[in-house]
Amino acid sequence: MENNGGKELEFSKKMYLCAQLLGAKSDLLSAIGSWRKDTSDEDTFLLLDDWITETIIEQQQSLNYIIKAHNI
DSSP, rough: OHHHHHHHHHHHHHHHHHHHHHHHHHHHHHHHHHHHHBBOHHHHHHHHHHHHHHHHHHHHHHHHHHHTTTOO
């Protein structure tokens, strides 16, 4: 029977693979891959929060460009 740490590591590996298959870039994959290995939960959450914020800003800028280009 696997201990809780083993299940968390397996969960982390599966999340990493899912993110990779969805086209995640190295910054997100690194945050997911380091969870429970090299980085504390709190630091991992901060990395993920940073990624979420940066991605929202990037997508907003992209949408603003598209809206402007199409005169919406």
